[in-house]
Amino acid sequence: MPRCLAITLGCLVSVGLLFADPTLHIDAGQVTAPVNPTLYGLMTEEINHSYDGGLYAELIQNRTFQDNSKAPVHWSLVQGGNAAIMAIDPGQPLNDALKTSLRLDAAGAASGNRVGIANDGWWGIPVRPDTTYRASFYAKSDGTSSGPLTVSIESSDGSKTFASARIPGITGDWKQYTAMLKTGSDAPVSSTNRFVISTESPGKIWFNLVSLFPPTYKDRANGNRIDLMQAMADLKPGFLRCPGGNYLEGDRIADRFPWKQTLGDLATRPGHAGCWGYRSSDGMGLLEFLEWAEDVGAEPVLAVYAGYSLKGDHVNPGPDLQPFVDDALDEIEYVTGDASTKWGARRIADGHPAPLPLHWVEIGNEDFFDKSKTYDGRFTQFFDAIRAKYPDLKLISTVMPDHPNHVHSRTPDAVDEHDYWKAADYEKDAPTHFEKWDRKGPKLFVGEWAAFEDIVPWNKKSESLPATPNMKAALGDAAWMVAMERNSDVVVMQCYAPMLVRVDPNADRRWRPDLIGFDSLTSFGCPTYYAFQMFSQNHGDSVVKATLSGLPVVKVAPLDYSVTKDSKTGALTIKMVNVTDAPQTTAITIDGAAGLAPTGKAITLSGKPDETNSLTDPKHLVPVESEVTGVGASFNYTFPPYSVTVLRLPAH
Ligand code: AHR
Numbered sequence: 001m002p003r004c005l006a007i008t009l010g011c012l013v014s015v016g017l018l019f020a021d022p023t024l025h026i027d028a029g030q031v032t033a034p035v036n037p038t039l040y041g042l043m044t045e046e047i048n049h050s051y052d053g054g055l056y057a058e059l060i061q062n063r064t065f066q067d068n069s070k071a072p073v074h075w076s077l078v079q080g081g082n083a084a085i086m087a088i089d090p091g092q093p094l095n096d097a098l099k100t101s102l103r104l105d106a107a108g109a110a111s112g113n114r115v116g117i118a119n120d121g122w123w124g125i126p127v128r129p130d131t132t133y134r135a136s137f138y139a140k141s142d143g144t145s146s147g148p149l150t151v152s153i154e155s156s157d158g159s160k161t162f163a164s165a166r167i168p169g170i171t172g173d174w175k176q177y178t179a180m181l182k183t184g185s186d187a188p189v190s191s192t193n194r195f196v197i198s199t200e201s202p203g204k205i206w207f208n209l210v211s212l213f214p215p216t217y218k219d220r221a222n223g224n225r226i227d228l229m230q231a232m233a234d235l236k237p238g239f240l241r242c243p244g245g246n247y248l249e250g251d252r253i254a255d256r257f258p259w260k261q262t263l264g265d266l267a268t269r270p271g272h273a274g275c276w277g278y279r280s281s282d283g284m285g286l287l288e289f290l291e292w293a294e295d296v297g298a299e300p301v302l303a304v305y306a307g308y309s310l311k312g313d314h315v316n317p318g319p320d321l322q323p324f325v326d327d328a329l330d331e332i333e334y335v336t337g338d339a340s341t342k343w344g345a346r347r348i349a350d351g352h353p354a355p356l357p358l359h360w361v362e363i364g365n366e367d368f369f370d371k372s373k374t375y376d377g378r379f380t381q382f383f384d385a386i387r388a389k390y391p392d393l394k395l396i397s398t399v400m401p402d403h404p405n406h407v408h409s410r411t412p413d414a415v416d417e418h419d420y421w422k423a424a425d426y427e428k429d430a431p432t433h434f435e436k437w438d439r440k441g442p443k444l445f446v447g448e449w450a451a452f453e454d455i456v457p458w459n460k461k462s463e464s465l466p467a468t469p470n471m472k473a474a475l476g477d478a479a480w481m482v483a484m485e486r487n488s489d490v491v492v493m494q495c496y497a498p499m500l501v502r503v504d505p506n507a508d509r510r511w512r513p514d515l516i517g518f519d520s521l522t523s524f525g526c527p528t529y530y531a532f533q534m535f536s537q538n539h540g541d542s543v544v545k546a547t548l549s550g551l552p553v554v555k556v557a558p559l560d561y562s563v564t565k566d567s568k569t570g571a572l573t574i575k576m577v578n579v580t581d582a583p584q585t586t587a588i589t590i591d592g593a594a595g596l597a598p599t600g601k602a603i604t605l606s607g608k609p610d611e612t613n614s615l616t617d618p619k620h621l622v623p624v625e626s627e628v629t630g631v632g633a634s635f636n637y638t639f640p641p642y643s644v645t646v647l648r649l650p651a652h
Helices: 003-014 226-233 286-295 322-336 342-349 375-389 423-429 460-464 471-486 527-537
Strands: 023-034 040-043 075-078 085-089 101-105 115-119 132-141 149-155 161-167 175-182 193-199 204-213 239-242 299-304 360-363 394-397 414-422 443-452 491-496 500-502 516-518 523-525 542-549 559-565 572-578 584-591 600-606 624-628 634-639 643-649
Touching (some): 226 286, 322 375, 360 375, 471 527
Parallel strands (some): 040 491, 299 360, 360 394, 394 414, 414 443
Antiparallel strands (some): 023 542, 132 175, 161 175
């Protein structure tokens, strides 16, 4: 061939001009893998105010006065010119767990002249009309003041009261008081509000564990925010990976997730240092994680602390590690045990009679960071003890096989892969990444993944970007998801991370991108949230053989796909991601299409790369449904530019 013709052909090939339309050929009779019914799940941890100030519905910030040992941060005096002092008082502990109280010296209080304490909440106290809030607190007086006390929800400047109730009297001994506060039909939906406890009689009063709950999801006491739970339930998650992430490990060994201290009465939970810039109240404790999973229809994937913390502390395998191994066995017993077991009985006493389903336990988190290189020994010790007591549990290693810290003394049932990549890199790697995985080795749990547009999550510059990602990231994410689903013979579970983020400008956000953003009143899902929902709500029980041909030879394939089948009905579900700015007309040919109905449904998410959702425009990009006609052994479908599509092809 003359050189100039070869060059011309080469150029045309590289821009795709000589190719016919791409063809997706499906062999509906050839199943290549079962799809794990719990493939799509959730991962979260206490980051970006996911729990305190987020999902956990408590409205009072610094409710036990431990957030700062010198000052009662988030509390202010309500005094209106009357003499009053408020101070942290370590001399009046509530008990061994809550050792610091708030003292109010209401010297200037008098009839008609109130003095009190006010909490500004988590970026305000959300008020809605016709809503009942449950207030509670511990209080005691110095004997001179006996109340009564007034509890109220007011505008931040105190000029309007939206709900209030009276506590008739308090005594010189610690006692818990409760009150129901109901807003009227004219209360404005607002968050520029505060919570106040006030008195008109002089004297000293101490307070602890001051709490205010709005209605919660499924009406659980100590429960969760309704909108965020609904957003998760709408994803139909198979599992909830909990309690983290880095949050499991803590900065130091003493800061690990202290599951035993997170059980039972809130007044016995001291809280602990979080690893993402703020303390954790531990109101979201182990049982709350389990109930959360249950309430959204998921089962827990329990991560147990394995003797390594973020700042490098580690526990050597052997006798030093044994207490941590025993602690993990207790934790598993708490989740799964019956009344005859110590920790099962404790769970029942805590209010959850039925054992929870548990199939997977993860040993540690990201132990590839451990410079002591003890993970193989630590994993082995946990593995042997858990396997001996719970032979049916599947155990996950946190280190990939090609890493020097990988586990080699035992064979994990799965390894946890974490990928935070640029969207373009996901798109580039998706066609082959999981195909390369050794089918003879452990399965894959892709326990953290998320595409970012350009700036890595751990670069400070990312803090100036919107907390949630845009459509460009969603296209990378969707390419990753089809790759995971297509490789269901090895990828048994996957979850985006992190899931939740407080988006208020000063909310001390430590990580982006995140899936669901919220402030005190509302929440929204980013485009990837909807791609995830489309995928998790629409898949069969088996992957069928499919090949995509006719694509140009370029770095990033324009299309990526997965095809699954419902083996009972024969219905097919095709997922296609078009990462380009051009429509992609694709010939779809199906062997074994005889059972398919001629009409199907398309669910499409599309938008320009820089488009996204936000608090003010929460549904800017959402999936749209349309009819697909002419379905048969051979038909064409045009996938719009920058789109994620699910084609549901039912059987007759
Ligand atoms: O998801 C954010 C963090 O990323 C997780 O805590 C950690 O496991 C990973 O490094």
